[in-house]
Amino acid sequence: MKASEVLDNLKRRFPNEPEYHQAVSEVLATIEEAYNEHPEFEKSNLIERLCIPDRIFSFRVTWMDDKGQIQTNMGYRIQHNNAIGPYKGGVRFHASVNLSILKFLAFEQTFKNSLTTLPMGGGKGGSDFSPRGKSNAEIMRFCQAFVLELWRHIGPDTDVPAGDIGVGGREVAYMYGMYKKLARENTGTFTGKGLEFGGSLVRPEATGYGNVYFLLQMLKTRGIELAGKTVCVSGSGNVAQYTVEKLISLGAKVVTMSDSDGYIYDPDGIDRAKLDYIMELKNLYRGRIREYAEQYGCKYVQGARPWGEKCDIAMPSATQNEINGEDAQKLLANGCFAVSEGANMPSTPEAIEAFLKAKILYAPGKAANAGGVSVSGLEMTQNAQKLSWSAEEVDQKLQSIMQNIHEQCVKYGQQPDGYVNYVKGANVAGFMKVAKAMMAQGIL
Ligand code: NDP
Numbered sequence: 001m002k003a004s005e006v007l008d009n010l011k012r013r014f015p016n017e018p019e020y021h022q023a024v025s026e027v028l029a030t031i032e033e034a035y036n037e038h039p040e041f042e043k044s045n046l047i048e049r050l051c052i053p054d055r056i057f058s059f060r061v062t063w064m065d066d067k068g069q070i071q072t073n074m075g076y077r078i079q080h081n082n083a084i085g086p087y088k089g090g091v092r093f094h095a096s097v098n099l100s101i102l103k104f105l106a107f108e109q110t111f112k113n114s115l116t117t118l119p120m121g122g123g124k125g126g127s128d129f130s131p132r133g134k135s136n137a138e139i140m141r142f143c144q145a146f147v148l149e150l151w152r153h154i155g156p157d158t159d160v161p162a163g164d165i166g167v168g169g170r171e172v173a174y175m176y177g178m179y180k181k182l183a184r185e186n187t188g189t190f191t192g193k194g195l196e197f198g199g200s201l202v203r204p205e206a207t208g209y210g211n212v213y214f215l216l217q218m219l220k221t222r223g224i225e226l227a228g229k230t231v232c233v234s235g236s237g238n239v240a241q242y243t244v245e246k247l248i249s250l251g252a253k254v255v256t257m258s259d260s261d262g263y264i265y266d267p268d269g270i271d272r273a274k275l276d277y278i279m280e281l282k283n284l285y286r287g288r289i290r291e292y293a294e295q296y297g298c299k300y301v302q303g304a305r306p307w308g309e310k311c312d313i314a315m316p317s318a319t320q321n322e323i324n325g326e327d328a329q330k331l332l333a334n335g336c337f338a339v340s341e342g343a344n345m346p347s348t349p350e351a352i353e354a355f356l357k358a359k360i361l362y363a364p365g366k367a368a369n370a371g372g373v374s375v376s377g378l379e380m381t382q383n384a385q386k387l388s389w390s391a392e393e394v395d396q397k398l399q400s401i402m403q404n405i406h407e408q409c410v411k412y413g414q415q416p417d418g419y420v421n422y423v424k425g426a427n428v429a430g431f432m433k434v435a436k437a438m439m440a441q442g443i444l
Pocket residue numbers: 163164165166167168207235236237238239240258259260261317318319320342343344369370372373
């Protein structure tokens with residue numbers, strides 16, 4: 001089947017999965033040329049095999065809330081592709097979770113993991129459980145109930161989950177604790193664990209720091225310094241917090257952060273003390289970003305995203321499709337010259353088109369946010385060796401992985417006029433490795 005026919009076919013067979021179609025469509029549009037250079041790929045129907053997950057588990061999760069009421073949620077694990085290593089990818093707890101979103105994330109993860117240079121296949125999981133407003137005890141009971149079903153499908157050499165939206169260190173710890181009880185082993189299945197029980201230093205920071213390291217590589221290609229630049233960041237969770245931390249330490253000025261209710265604009269910039277306030281607010285008290293504006297007397301805009309504010313650089317770090325075509329035009333009109341994605345697929349196809357047309361530096365999430373899964377891969381290595389590395393060692397490895405990913409993007413994405421299309425570069429580089437591995441291993 002031709003690459004262009006695959007999407008129509010998927011839409012017909014899997015209707016009502018718009019995010020999945022969107023992710024597949026973006027990849028297919030950019031890899032067609034590379035694909036056509038290898039007639040053996042078409043003969044073995046490689047693209048279709050690469051787009052459809054190896055398997056999907058779905059299950060009911062039953063748990064008791066603090067009032068003694070019995071609640072049910074849906075739980076899922078998508079094992080997308082394990083051609084280059086065990087399935088690897090996070091778990092998302094959010095009310096919006098459905099198969100379309102998890103299939104897009106698992107598909108993207110396969111290419112991202114391929115880019116990291118580490119031997120990891122792609123997977124993703126989650127639940128439509130919303131942690132918002134839940135007590136610690138409810139979170140624990142839900143995590144345990146979730147793993148009661150999930151545990152039989154995962155393992156250190158088969159499938160290694162981690163965190164994502166709504167799943168941080170606390171949730172990973174509850175899930176891992178339950179997993180160990182059921183599986184009767186201590187091999188470290190799950191990454192993002194606490195330091196006391198097999199976690200890696202720099203894992204919490206890795207996605208945000210990695211995104212800034214990738215941004216630095218992009219800026220270098222145009223001889224631009226990061227210090228002194230104004231940056232709009234969205235989100236205020238794990239990825240956003242450590243993106244802001246690294247940006248501040250390198251002398252950039254971050255003027256926005258957000259949550260699902262709205263965004264704050266601080267023209268003086270978020271400094272270290274203000275970021276500490278946000279970390280405490282979000283990680284300890286589970287508060288709202290609005291409270292930052294009350295604390296520091298700055299602007300808060302309810303129900304909106306920060307892309308109308310003037311900035312040099314945008315780093316979307318909240319969720320998918322949070323920058324639409326209109327937002328992209330606003331960013332460009334305000335002089336934004338670089339967008340580096342911490343979130344997965346935060347830009348709609350219209351936004352991506354606008355960025356590429358304007359020839360700004362634009363890094364898709366599967367390249368720019370690959371630092372998180374990379375350090376997860378390093379956590380797996382440390383667990384297997386029963387050793388732990390220093391923060392400097394892990395950070396050094398993270399920097400060289402991000403540099404390597406950047407080099408791969410340039411290799412496969414540089415156009416004749418010199419402009420680097422990082423979307424194409426990341427997709428083609430990620431695709432070629434998985435494709436070659438699948439070809440070598442036969443029709444499965
Ligand atoms: P967190 O749950 O820690 O934070 C998510 C942030 O985004 C919160 O501020 C949340 O607001 C906001 N948010 C979530 N959903 C929406 C929505 N529908 N609209 C607006 N805001 C929203 O998640 P992470 O920081 O871990 O993940 C953020 C993004 O980064 C996701 O796209 C994830 O897939 C991606 N990513 C994460 C990695 C990781 O290592 N954690 C690795 C690679 C990518 P609120 O507090 O109101 O819910």
